[in-house]
Structure formats: C-alpha cells, structure tokens
Amino acid sequence: MTWFELIKQVVRVPEAAAYYGLQVSRNSMACCPFHDDRHPSMKLNERYFYCFGCGATGDVIDLVARLFGLSSYEAAKKLTHDFGIDPDNPPAAIALPKPERPLLRAYRQEEVRCLRVLCDYLHLLESWKVQYTPKTPEDVLDDRFVEACQMLD
Known part of the structure; x- marks a missing residue:
C-alpha cells in the first residue's frame, strides 16, 4: 500500500472537511469553498467530494490541496501530520479488509x-x-x- 493509499484509507473526506473548517451537514453536504456558495452544493462522500455548483471533485488529498493551495505531495504531508498517520507503522485496522455493506x-x-x-x-x-x-x-x-x-x- 502506497503512502497516498494509506492516507485515503485512514482519512474520510467528510472528516477532513470538518477538521479544516467546513460546516458538514448530517447528509454530508457543505458549502463549496471553491466558489461563492450560499447554499450547500458540495457532496462529501466517504472517499471523494463533488460540487454540483462548480464541478470540483477529487479525493481527500485533492480537497486539502485545493483548500490550502498545495501540491498533492504537500497535502498528503499535511494530512499525515494533522491526523497523526505514521506511514512506517499503519494502524492494524487498515490491514483488515473493510466489510462491504x-x-x-x-x-x-x-x-x-x-x-x-x-x-x-x-x-x-x-x-x-x-x-x-x-x-x-x-x-x-x-x-x-x-x-x-x-x-x-
């Protein structure tokens, strides 16, 4: 598993969005920070986000990169630091396959x-x-x- 895959497994998009200040509703919608959005138009799924207003889309690394104007590598480093991910010692739960609901x-x-x-x-x-x-x-x-x-x- 690559470092990027590890981050995507550990950090969910709604979790990262809330951590970085977006107001996430119960139905996982938020006002898009990438355009002038007065009503929530961004859907935050577990693994990706999509804005119905401006079309912005991507995974958790893309979200952080766009929020802070970072490269993908820098965004991954930020997520690693902010969420306490140790690439050399991943949590044991990540190694287990996630049961499909x-x-x-x-x-x-x-x-x-x-x-x-x-x-x-x-x-x-x-x-x-x-x-x-x-x-x-x-x-x-x-x-x-x-x-x-x-x-x-």
Missing part, C-alpha cells in the same frame, strides 16, 4: 443503473433533436422534437 452495495448498483438510464435518455433526446428538426417553418412540429427541445436544458 449489502445495503450500500445495492444503493450503488441502483445509482449506476439510474445514471445509465439518464444517459440513455440524454442521448435519445440529442438524437431526436437532430432527426426530427422541422425542415421548413411550415412543417408540423414532431412531439419528439418538442420534447427534446424542452428536456435538454
């Missing part, structure tokens, strides 16, 4: 399925917008063209 696995599978359905729908709408575009202003609008125009935004 069945409900979490089911949720992730459903999330992937939903994203696939949404992506398929997006591609269908893009296709309809091109395929059913009226050729002249007098042509009757096809329902699929209308739906594509309304739903693509």
